[in-house]
Amino acid sequence: MQDLNKNLNSINQVLKQKGYRHSKLRDCILSFLFNVTTPATAADILAHLTGYLDSTPNKTTIYRELDTLKKENLIFEIDLLDGKKRYELNKHNSDSEHSHVVCTECGSVECLDLNDELSDGLVQSIDPIKETVFAQKGYKVTNQVLQFYGVCETCFSLGFSVGVSTGVS
Numbered sequence: 001m002q003d004l005n006k007n008l009n010s011i012n013q014v015l016k017q018k019g020y021r022h023s024k025l026r027d028c029i030l031s032f033l034f035n036v037t038t039p040a041t042a043a044d045i046l047a048h049l050t051g052y053l054d055s056t057p058n059k060t061t062i063y064r065e066l067d068t069l070k071k072e073n074l075i076f077e078i079d080l081l082d083g084k085k086r087y088e089l090n091k092h093n094s095d096s097e098h099s100h101v102v103c104t105e106c107g108s109v110e111c112l113d114l115n116d117e118l119s120d121g122l123v124q125s126i127d128p129i130k131e132t133v134f135a136q137k138g139y140k141v142t143n144q145v146l147q148f149y150g151v152c153e154t155c156f157s158l159g160f161s162v163g164v165s166t167g168v169s
Contacts, residue, residue, distance in 0.1 A: 007034060011074060018072065026065050028052050030074075030089065038109045039078045039086035039100065042066065080109060080147060099145075103152035105160045112148065122146070 008027055016022070032048045033040065040048075042062055050056050066087055069075040078086040080102050086109065099112040114122065130141040151160050 015068075015072065020068065023065065025049070025053065025057055025061065026069070029062070029065055029069070033075060033087060033089040034091075036088075038111065039076075039080075039088040041084050041086055045087070078145075082107065099147060101148040101150065103155055104149050105151055105155040108152055108154075110152075 008030055011030060012022055012027070015026075028049055029045055032045055036044075042059060045066075046057070046059065046062055049062075066075065066077070070077050070087075074090055075087050076090055078088065078100065080086065080100065082102075088111070099114065101110050101112050102108070126144060130144070133139050133141050
């Protein structure tokens with residue numbers, strides 16, 4: 001809880017310096033995102049906020065707060081190609097989001113923390129691709145996302161498979 005309060009105070013101080021007024025709703029959104037282990041949808045956030053505030057905010061207000069937090073690089077908006085935008089706290093104050101693994105059967109999403117060695121290797125292999133994109137198409141790549149899709153352990157144990165042999169007889 002101390003980490004959360006310290007982070008909220010730090011975030012609110014930065015936002016105040018940028019001209020934003022303090023918002024109890026924003027604090028509740030940040031608290032929720034600080035404590036969840038997977039990216040959350042706006043509906044998840046709204047469901048969580050019900051009961052924590054004197055009145056339930058409407059979706060427009062929540063999206064406005066999420067846009068502010070995203071604009072200030074405090075959260076990431078994640079698109080997992082399922083039609084739902086998800087949000088997670090930028091806990092490491094980085095310029096790009098980390099990878100996720102998504103179950104194609106139940107839709108569960110988990111954060112994937114690659115160790116520094118893997119991350120560095122990934123960056124080194126992507127840089128030449130970014131240069132090729134610029135050389136061939138004239139695009140200056142500002143962000144790239146690596147997501148993994150498969151079948152989670154629970155769904156796999158229920159008999160769902162991806163047609164890949166596991167070597168188990």
